[in-house]
Amino acid sequence: MSFSSYIGSRANTRLPNLLRILPILLCFGDILGLFACLGLSLELRLGQQLDWFDPIVYAFFLLLIAALYLADAYRPDTQIAGLRVPMRILIANGAIALLTSALIYLSGTGKDNPLWWRSVLLPSLGLFTIWAIMLRLLAVKWLHSEAQQTRWLILGADPSAIKWIQNLLALNPLGKLVVLAELSEDTTHLIDGYFNCAGNLNDLPKWSQEPWSGVVVASDIHFSESQIQNLMEIRLRGIPVYRLPDFYESLWSKLPSSLLQDRWLAFSAGFNLMPGNFSMKLKRVVDLILAAVLLVLLSPMMLMVALAIKLDSPGPVFYSQLRSGLYGKAFRVYKFRSMYQDAEKRGAQWASQRDPRITRVGYWLRLMRIDELPQIWNVLCGEMSLIGPRPERPEFDVKLKEVIPYYEVRYLVKPGITGWAQVMYPYGASIEDAYEKLAYDLYYIKNYSPWLDLAIAFKTIRVVLLGKGR
Template sequence: MVALAAWDTLSIYTSYNLIYLLRIERWEGLSDGLITAIATWLSVSYLAGRYSPPSDNDRYPRTVQLAKTALAALAVIAVFVGHTWLYQVADAQTRFRGFLIPLVLSAYCLSTIGQAAQTTISTRRRYWLLLASEQEADVLLKEIAAEDYQLRSRTTVLTDGITTLDSLNEKSSCSIAVGKIDKSSDVERERILRFRERGEYVIPLLNWCEQELHRIPPEMVLTDWLIQAEGFALRPGSSSWRIKRFGDVIGALILILATAPLMLIAGILIWLEDRGPVFYRQTRSGLYGRKFKIWKLRSMSVNAERLGIQWASRGDPRVTRVGRLIRAARIDELPQLFSVLNGDLSLIGPRPERPEIEKELEKAIPNYRLRHWIRPGLSGWAQVCYPYGASIKDSRAKLSYDLYYLRNAGLALDFLITIKTMRLVSGAKGSLPLES
């Protein structure tokens, strides 16, 4: 995503200035018009999914990508035509045909070439050998089965990895991820070190999970890894923690002011539908498991939990008509911005769960309580990578993403989660539970 966005930025910058140089005979540099063109192109491209891998459901992925690129080009044209005050060139009579059209055509061609090159490079993936114990292999095979065909075709999980390494000749090239090995076996370590001396890529198995799956299976987390592994920089009292907290406060204040009209309109619609209370209060588990209250705009009927706490389900009859709308746009979550201000929540972090449900999850999922090591958030890595979950299986999958965030949390990852959240909200995605 970063590579494609950078290529598009460079393409538009170069095209804009070269055409400007030919038409006006000077190099314009970074102007308001150029910034507008870049911002429009990148925003539309991201929201349309140009920077994401093609979906398995796309019958003609290349045609779909070309159409999305055309959409970005048309958006640039629409912005400039609709807001001519942002666009200043000397030759006003020919600016559309002589400047804007050549600009978007050049950007379209260069962006398409860059995307094709990136697709070609991404298909040249490493061949991985995963040296794992039988327990690790069982977990990994299930994780890999959830991925796409490309991942399965270039990855082999082995429980007899040393024998396999011996059978590889000197010209064989592969990358190796090492899980549990017998600490008393010098032979195993010697074989792995010899492979590393040849210049092959050798990493711990959990690092492979992070690099390739972007999550960490909870069954594979060991105490030694928690103590020795790098990362875990977002700890209370650290500079990163303070910077994140400052950003939370400023961000929450801005969002409260910007979304106050939406909350007001949603509140009125909720009351008009059934004359019930506008807000709904729940107890959640926060940092270190501390209990706190969150407020949400009510999206279910007043007596939704008369039979006790239940998992949400697709087509849940308890959800009101207004509730479906505000859930799709995540408007029901907006009152939680006040919990961000008082420090119970962060803008980005693992979603807090209800204590009653957590008791069940802690028994069923290994290392579940590790997610309490970091302040929960309105949105998180699990929320932008995995659909809305409503089962123990889904909670286990989301925990694997939370563990990834726990080790890799930082400003860059928070920014990525933020823009992914914007895309989810704009497309009303991720608000429905998975099919059972």
């Protein structure tokens, strides 16, 4: 194989890696921009050089980066509550300007350090806002240009393959998809402007020479020796070859249970959070320490919430329900009451986004997830963890186990106050939503690490501040 053909075969494999590292690149770009904008403001206003070792500089940087993270500004091609990332950056930086101005005024520390002068701080924030917005606009343009060059080869055309194709096209309608079906599969429904059935698996040798972004084995296919040889050659050219569950896990951070098989689960790496494992024991110690600290720190706010509930509607402050815990064992979970007193006189029901059973105060408690805070007690009692799959009601579990494969796997670990599904999936209360949430729960159980828990904690803070509670 010539060097030029080798480079060509790798040309379109960058998008998945780019999606992973783009937030890191944007963060480094922000840090560079902050240094440049703050240094320029100091130079123009006072003719001074920026002290690179001043701790105030790094505190200011940390505050701004945290604000941008909470505004979800590191996913430049997304929209939240109707707001594109430039508007979210304006709001975040405006909030930082107000916060720092108030801190400077109240503390009186701005007189001694020119970094805190309004004539330096506000212009540098203004310049940085322009920098951050331009950086995101360039990133989006770059993403779209890379997406236009993506070319995926899909082997198999069963219903799970079609669903995956639809998901991929919803996220990236700019690329090209080519499907090679099995001989026994009906391909008359594969007529679309963005993908087509180009033949069957016997045509793999011809198509394997193309410069693909990746190859997805979408069905449980029994390949011939020559076809396996073709796939091996594709791998050796630097083109990734995924089985469908591996694609979902690696690129979309979830594991749809309908794609899983006992054999795949038996031989897959991960699942380090099982009972008796050191990871679970360490997680329990961390839960106890953090739950105790949170209970002390949040107790004043919880007292205010209790008073607001009492003033808003008649009934008790707390509400308890039976939920399924570890190994499906039922336990009583505690919450701040967010519904009217007789909300479930007709029996258990799925909650909805604009549920008429929810009180005025309850609406805000749910939006900010404050109604879940009493579950800190469940964590201290050992019935729950701070982070894990959300516990479901036994009445719903009976239905969900019947229709969703591997549903009970989520109860091999302790349920949590927040979890991967809660920070990755929008509001939903139906069997279809339960299926999607299970896909994220299975990913969490398989890929657990303290770093994943830390990421969920930060994402939970962002969900709360952006009002995306469920």
